[in-house]
Amino acid sequence: MSEQRTEIADLGEFGLIDHLTKNIELQNASTLVGVGDDAAVIDHFGKQTVITTDLLLEGIHFDLMYTPLKHLGYKSVIVNLSDVYAMNATPTQITLSIGVSNRMSLEALEEFYEGVYVACNKYGVDLVGGDTTTSQKGFVISVTAIGEVTPDTFVKRSTAKKGDLICVSGDLGAAYLGLLFLEREKKIFLETPSVQPDLEQQTHVIGRLLKPEARKDIVEFFAEKQVVPTSMIDVSDGLSSEVLHICKQSNLGCVLYEEKIPIAEDSRLAAFKFELDPTLCALSGGEDYELLFTVAQDDYDKIKDNDQISIIGYMADIEESCHIITKGGAKHKLVAQGWNPIQ
Amino acid sequence: MSEQRTEIADLGEFGLIDHLTKNIELQNASTLVGVGDDAAVIDHFGKQTVITTDLLLEGIHFDLMYTPLKHLGYKSVIVNLSDVYAMNATPTQITLSIGVSNRMSLEALEEFYEGVYVACNKYGVDLVGGDTTTSQKGFVISVTAIGEVTPDTFVKRSTAKKGDLICVSGDLGAAYLGLLFLEREKKIFLETPSVQPDLEQQTHVIGRLLKPEARKDIVEFFAEKQVVPTSMIDVSDGLSSEVLHICKQSNLGCVLYEEKIPIAEDSRLAAFKFELDPTLCALSGGEDYELLFTVAQDDYDKIKDNDQISIIGYMADIEESCHIITKGGAKHKLVAQGWNPIQ
Numbered sequence: 155m156s157e158q159r160t161e162i163a164d165l166g167e168f169g170l171i172d173h174l175t176k177n178i179e180l181q182n183a184s185t186l187v188g189v190g191d192d193a194a195v196i197d198h199f200g201k202q203t204v205i206t207t208d209l210l211l212e213g214i215h216f217d218l219m220y221t222p223l224k225h226l227g228y229k230s231v232i233v234n235l236s237d238v239y240a241m242n243a244t245p246t247q248i249t250l251s252i253g254v255s256n257r258m259s260l261e262a263l264e265e266f267y268e269g270v271y272v273a274c275n276k277y278g279v280d281l282v283g284g285d286t287t288t289s290q291k292g293f294v295i296s297v298t299a300i301g302e303v304t305p306d307t308f309v310k311r312s313t314a315k316k317g318d319l320i321c322v323s324g325d326l327g328a329a330y331l332g333l334l335f336l337e338r339e340k341k342i343f344l345e346t347p348s349v350q351p352d353l354e355q356q357t358h359v360i361g362r363l364l365k366p367e368a369r370k371d372i373v374e375f376f377a378e379k380q381v382v383p384t385s386m387i388d389v390s391d392g393l394s395s396e397v398l399h400i401c402k403q404s405n406l407g408c409v410l411y412e413e414k415i416p417i418a419e420d421s422r423l424a425a426f427k428f429e430l431d432p433t434l435c436a437l438s439g440g441e442d443y444e445l446l447f448t449v450a451q452d453d454y455d456k457i458k459d460n461d462q463i464s465i466i467g468y469m470a471d472i473e474e475s476c477h478i479i480t481k482g483g484a485k486h487k488l489v490a491q492g493w494n495p496i497q
Numbered sequence: 498m499s500e501q502r503t504e505i506a507d508l509g510e511f512g513l514i515d516h517l518t519k520n521i522e523l524q525n526a527s528t529l530v531g532v533g534d535d536a537a538v539i540d541h542f543g544k545q546t547v548i549t550t551d552l553l554l555e556g557i558h559f560d561l562m563y564t565p566l567k568h569l570g571y572k573s574v575i576v577n578l579s580d581v582y583a584m585n586a587t588p589t590q591i592t593l594s595i596g597v598s599n600r601m602s603l604e605a606l607e608e609f610y611e612g613v614y615v616a617c618n619k620y621g622v623d624l625v626g627g628d629t630t631t632s633q634k635g636f637v638i639s640v641t642a643i644g645e646v647t648p649d650t651f652v653k654r655s656t657a658k659k660g661d662l663i664c665v666s667g668d669l670g671a672a673y674l675g676l677l678f679l680e681r682e683k684k685i686f687l688e689t690p691s692v693q694p695d696l697e698q699q700t701h702v703i704g705r706l707l708k709p710e711a712r713k714d715i716v717e718f719f720a721e722k723q724v725v726p727t728s729m730i731d732v733s734d735g736l737s738s739e740v741l742h743i744c745k746q747s748n749l750g751c752v753l754y755e756e757k758i759p760i761a762e763d764s765r766l767a768a769f770k771f772e773l774d775p776t777l778c779a780l781s782g783g784e785d786y787e788l789l790f791t792v793a794q795d796d797y798d799k800i801k802d803n804d805q806i807s808i809i810g811y812m813a814d815i816e817e818s819c820h821i822i823t824k825g826g827a828k829h830k831l832v833a834q835g836w837n838p839i840q
């Protein structure tokens with residue numbers, strides 16, 4: 155971070171917006187009007203528009219003590235793009251509103267925006283508007299993402315069918331383990347500031363927490379292979395919670411297989427350091443931003459060779475409820491925070 | 498307010514969302530998917546999409562001591578719709594994200610949503626998504642509004658032409674005066690809680706602050722009369738600030754006439770109670786949510802008989818800068834917070 159400190163109050167709201175948005179280059183032909191008017195204007199002729207929003211509050215969603223501002227800006231965009239991809243759509247624009255306390259310098263805010271712009275560029279998204287205000291306490295971030303989808307190819311949570319394969323991208327549980335490491339180091343630091351943090355072995359899990367990616371590649375893969383998932387959701391609250399959303403909204407049950415749940419080797423080792431079951435971290439830990447989706451069995455051949463997709467179970471009758479079969483062969487009822495032994 | 502108090506934590510996030518959104522009836526054919534998935538889906542085939550967002554923070558934008566929650570919900574929607582109308586567009590959907598501290602009961606939050614739904618129904622807008630989270634301190638509200646506009650009839654701030662008439666809807670300065678009354682009564686109450694507030698004479702100005710309306714009627718009038726303003730902005734920060742935005746972005750100057758600025762009689766009387774100049778309240782007071790726009794002189798006949806529209810000046814060369822001619826005939830330079838004597 156630069157050592158310079160410029161007070162935000164010296165710029166005023168409009169000066170601040172001009173300063174933070176002056177280098178925007180619009181990337182989408184559909185962006186007719188961007189930042190700088192009452193509203194942005196988007197031309198979605200012949201497409202359907204997808205919109206999603208997230209609110210991130212300091213002390214609830216992030217801790218500035220161990221979250222670099224650039225990463226925070228990046229992640230604030232990603233968590234919204236992930237929701238757009240989870241509709242099988244392509245994100246095209248975002249709006250970004252922030253509430254900033256006077257504790258934060260202009261240089262700090264620039265770092266945050268740097269992360270925002272890196273994410274926008276990487277995912278081909280235009281920042282088209284927002285609101286900038288003073289906050290009495292804490293940093294407030296609200297992002298809304300807009301996306302396009304070819305008419306009627308969007309994918310909801312409620313349309314899974316009995317017998318469909320349940321699939322998930324990438325690997326799960328890492329972000330939660332990254333959080334445990336950072337929380338532990340923070341505690342040690344607060345108690346004994348002279349102790350140096352020891353996080354070198356944990357680049358995978360900490361990276362997954364601080365700089366998550368949205369699974370653009372998976373949605374592009376669907377288009378390429380002409381697969382339309384029967385339902386989809388992104389994994390922000392943990393696998394259990396998301397599977398239960400699909401089951402509830404599709405009015406079905408499911409069976410998952412513990413051995414099929416993708417967990418990175420680094421995550422397994424990290425879990426063991428905390429004496430935690432890696433599977434429970436995948437089921438209950440949040441913020442993985444992987445895609446959970448169901449496909450018809452007929453599409454099995456189209457997805458089976460993608461090493462970024464794991465088939466972890468199937469959709470069942472609602473009477474069968476939602477279960478997980480453990481590696482030992484036991485059958486447990488799936489609950490939002492992991493599993494419960496069957497009564 | 499109901500005397501019952503239900504803790505929000507008892508419902509959980511998903512229970513809370515279900516509870517607050519269960520009665521939504523979608524009003525727009527373009528709303529294909531509303532609340533309850535990763536993102537909403539909007540069909541804007543053949544239309545252009547307008548998007549705008551506002552962030553409202555407790556202690557900065559509202560004071561719960563004198564702001565009824567139902568009014569706050571209503572106003573949170575209105576301030577966004579006003580930005581959509583300021584593009585000459587029709588609002589169709591909103592998303593609403595809130596951060597709620599445990600100080601707030603479910604009943605309080607229901608009141609807030611009641612106001613949100615009243616505004617949505619009145620303006621024909623669908624609530625299609627959002628995010629609900631815990632806040633460590635203070636109530637956080639983020640609204641994003643989406644609108645539709647017939648291709649290329651949207652109106653920007655930057656397209657005023659020299660000689661265009663500068664017009665404003667309704668009357669100005671009232672909301673700021675309402676705020677002064679409520680702040681004064683709050684101070685009196687905190688010092689002497691036994692004193693009853695005396696606000697009966699101030700229903701106009703207080704109403705304008707607590708329950709503003711967006712000027713849907715003006716945008717409908719434009720469509721009916723086939724007038725397309727050459728530029729437009731909504732008046733949220735005070736007339737001066739908005740006129741200067743149009744001048745700066747259109748690269749022009751302007752001349753305003755003090756005597757033409759519409760100020761309600763109740764606002765004049767209210768200003769005198771505070772020994773304030775009513776014109777300065779109109780120029781510098783915010784939150785009027787009227788529309789400020791410019792029209793070509795050829796359109797004068799089409800707008801002159803609408804008693805909700807006042808012609809207050811004209812656009813001039815940039816060399817002439819931005820001026821206001823006072824009732825006494827003096828010429829003052831317009832600045833963001835009112836006016837300055839010419840140097």
